[in-house]
Amino acid sequence: MTRLSRTSPAASERSLHQAYDTALLDLDGVVYAGGEAIAHAVESLASARVDGMHLAYVTNNALRTPDAVAEHLSELGIPTEAGEVITSAQAVARLIADQVEPGSKVLVIGGEGLRVALRERGLVPVESAEEEGLAAVVQGYGGPDLAWGRFAEASYAVNRGVPWFASNTDLTIPGARGIAPGNGAAVEVVRIATGAEPQVAGKPLPPMHRETVLRTGAKRPLVVGDRLDTDIEGAFNGEVDSLLVLTGVTDAAQLLRAEPRHRPTYVDRDLRGLLTGQPQVREVKGAWQCGGWSAVALGQTLDVARIATVPSGEPVAPEADPLDGLRALCAAAWSAAGDGACAQDAEKALATLGF
Incomplete structure (x- = not known):
């Protein structure tokens, strides 16, 4: 990844847990909330580990010791050793x-x-x-x-x-x-x-990235987080790729307004996104298309609509995923904003997608 301004979420033909050797996972809002596992977290992490991905838990929360965090994760059904936990x-x-x-x-x-x-x-x-x-x-x-x-x-x-x-x-x-x-x-x-x-010291600043690299030895890390101003900016500062999950602090509207240093490489609902590839977002005649959706910045607003066919002419499945619409909206918003934050109104478009 380069530090050039990202104008759309990236695509990955391979599932992310196969494309990267180590997931650097935030905890609060990603793996658990209020001490309880977030939906799909336990089984997704188990599948990623079985397939060879190393899991490391990187948290800005300095309250608990790595031993206590590892014990908590293990109780949730995520077997973890203290050495796999890196704290601020x-x-x-x-x-x-x-x-x-x-x-x-x-x-x-x-x-x-x-x-x-x-x-x-x-x-x-x-x-x-x-x-x-x-x-x-x-x-x-x-x-x-x-x-x-x-x-x-x-x-x-x-x-x-x-x-x-x-x-x-x-x-x-x-x-x-x-x-x-x-x-x-x-x-x-x-x-x-x-x-x-x-x-x-903590995310998004260099001391935390240094600590994480020293303790994990990751070669192809993927930062996984829920916060734009810590997890995603930290990945940007460390020049590594990132996956934003929408299970914590950041909502869809904040994602659309993200400045370049806060724009994730990939976007998904939850940790199931580790186990899948990521769809391509294409520019087609001034609009941005992803899956069964097309998005465009028009004046002061962002608009999103269903499409019948993809550029190859193949029909779009009737159950087009609203998350693809959000990815297309990100591309429209970030492209229009350039090096700043998107100023267009996205309320109606997000309502269309159910976000």
């Missing part, structure tokens, strides 16, 4: 270790995942800003019950000039009841109190 806690711990002396004390604002990752790098997690010789402050998602006073503790240290790090800056996190504030919202609290800026 591990990425930020390496980032800190590269800048401070071995054995340095680090103030932790977050969960056990951060503490374990810091110890793995020979650092000492502490709880108070008053610790003598404090070398860094690190902030990661600590769950919904993280005490408000922890943000004050971070602020005291950062205001004294202690270097500040964040595992990630995702503003939201999906859960069983909907979308909740993520670590990025907590980082904003400390930023407001200090006026400082943290060094950030």
Whole structure:
């Protein structure tokens, strides 16, 4: 993949689990939501693994340890070892270790995942800003019950000039009841109190990609995620291909408005997309066709309609997949937007497709 502006989803004659050696899978919104497996995730991942694809779970959530994540996935029916889990806690711990002396004390604002990752790098997690010789402050998602006073503790240290790090800056996190504030919202609290800026390790930034490559050894990776601003942008920054699944944060309207760095290589409903090829999106007389659908940008609107035949003259099956219509709409929107974000109204077109 190149970093040129993508103007349509790509095609793949081979199923994705055969075209790529490793799936770098986000967790929240992709494999599970609120702790429960997302529909089709367990069986899709099992099939991909049986056919030889390596699975690695790459998450910006720094709350839990790799052991805990692996145990949870295994309980869901996805056999996983701790070494197959890569977290932003591990990425930020390496980032800190590269800048401070071995054995340095680090103030932790977050969960056990951060503490374990810091110890793995020979650092000492502490709880108070008053610790003598404090070398860094690190902030990661600590769950919904993280005490408000922890943000004050971070602020005291950062205001004294202690270097500040964040595992990630995702503003939201999906859960069983909907979308909740993520670590990025907590980082904003400390930023407001200090006026400082943290060094950030998680997706979409290079430290997370570096950590993932070091731990997986992937040669032909495919990033699989639900977020444009972390998973897909991270793949763009790492110059690898990506699959967006529509089971988490990103909806169809946001996908159409995606700027170049947020445009995925492939789009599918859920993880069943790993086990299939991806259809071609063709430009035909100023319109974009995919499957049984044709899409076009007309003035201030995007339009989509059924077609009777494909360019070869073959008839289109009557049960044309609305997802193909969305792929065609992506091509119309992204082509019209160029290096910016699509400004056309797509509400009617998406309603036609049921999105």
